[in-house]
Amino acid sequence: MATMTQTPEPPYYAVIFTSQRTEIDEDYSEVGKDLLELASKQPGFLGAESARGADGFGITVSYWNSIESIQAWKQNGLHRIAQDRGRSDWYRWFTTRICRVERHNAFDRAEG
Amino acid sequence: MATMTQTPEPPYYAVIFTSQRTEIDEDYSEVGKDLLELASKQPGFLGAESARGADGFGITVSYWNSIESIQAWKQNGLHRIAQDRGRSDWYRWFTTRICRVERHNAFDRAEG
Numbered sequence: 635m636a637t638m639t640q641t642p643e644p645p646y647y648a649v650i651f652t653s654q655r656t657e658i659d660e661d662y663s664e665v666g667k668d669l670l671e672l673a674s675k676q677p678g679f680l681g682a683e684s685a686r687g688a689d690g691f692g693i694t695v696s697y698w699n700s701i702e703s704i705q706a707w708k709q710n711g712l713h714r715i716a717q718d719r720g721r722s723d724w725y726r727w728f729t730t731r732i733c734r735v736e737r738h739n740a741f742d743r744a745e746g
Numbered sequence: 747m748a749t750m751t752q753t754p755e756p757p758y759y760a761v762i763f764t765s766q767r768t769e770i771d772e773d774y775s776e777v778g779k780d781l782l783e784l785a786s787k788q789p790g791f792l793g794a795e796s797a798r799g800a801d802g803f804g805i806t807v808s809y810w811n812s813i814e815s816i817q818a819w820k821q822n823g824l825h826r827i828a829q830d831r832g833r834s835d836w837y838r839w840f841t842t843r844i845c846r847v848e849r850h851n852a853f854d855r856a857e858g
Contacts (some may be wrong), residue, residue: 636766636803637856638839648845650807652795654748661788675811685805691748693797693805695762699847727750733760733845735812736813742839743768743853 638742639681639697644735646680647698653720653728655690662724669716676710678703690726698721704732750854751793751809756847759810762800765840767802767851781828788822788858790815792815801840809847 653661674681681725698704707713718725720728767774785791790811798804810816818827833839 635780635838637802638766638841639764641843642834644843646780648843650760650762650845651845652751652807652827654750683803683805685799685803687799689747691795693795693807695764695805700755721853721855725853725855726747727852729750729849729850729852731756731847732755732758734851735762735843736843737844738841739843740839740841741833741837743833743837745843 636683638740639683641680641735641738642699642740646735647701648733648735649696649698649704650729650731650733651696653692653694654726655686655728656690656724658723659714659722661719665716665719669713672710672712673707676707678679684699694718701709721727747778748795750852751795753792753809753847753850756809756850759813759816760845760847761810761816762810762843763806763808763840764805764844765793765804766805768836770835773831777828777831778837781825784822784824785819788815788819791819813844824858846855 670682673696680697680699681694684694782794792809792811794808796806
């Protein structure tokens with residue numbers, strides 16, 4: 635079970651990454667885990683969450699405090715070689731959307 | 747296998763809905779399907795995509811041409827009773843983030 639990603643009051647930024655996997659699994663899980671750990675140490679990183687169904691379609695959203703922090707992470711060397719592997723091996727297709735979060739609402743059953 | 751959601755040139759808007767399901771399944775799939783069909787007929791709807799893993803955590807993103815079209819859909823009567831059922835039955839927690847999409851990139855293996 636996932637916990638809710640806590641983000642600050644808007645505005646902040648989100649990267650919506652949607653992807654369809656190939657059937658090539660080599661290094662995928664390990665790199666994904668390491669990449670998330672590395673991202674979480676970058677300036678401006680606020681959080682990330684990910685879901686993928688049995689059909690191989692997935693959505694990952696990462697949250698950042700500025701467009702600049704997103705651009706810096708995009709240019710990170712380890713992230714770039716991972717992007718290359720994504721294109722050559724892991725993904726049939728993907729899209730990346732950079733967004734400014736304007737409003738944010740939450741419901742939590744535990745809080746009634 | 748999912749196909750890429752085709753959206754226009756930015757700016758446009760996205761609603762990022764993240765949620766953790768309960769174990770209550772009654773009406774969930776049917777209402778979800780009908781709700782998507784109804785949403786797709788609303789003015790300003792551009793597309794939607796959804797992924798949920800085996801742990802019950804899911805992300806749905808819908809795309810719209812304006813904040814006004816998002817607000818109108820939020821107030822739709824059938825959508826509102828579905829939201830009530832979501833709170834009472836289907837979701838342990840959820841968040842809704844309304845975003846302005848600033849940039850959009852895509853990669854498709856089929857296009858080389």
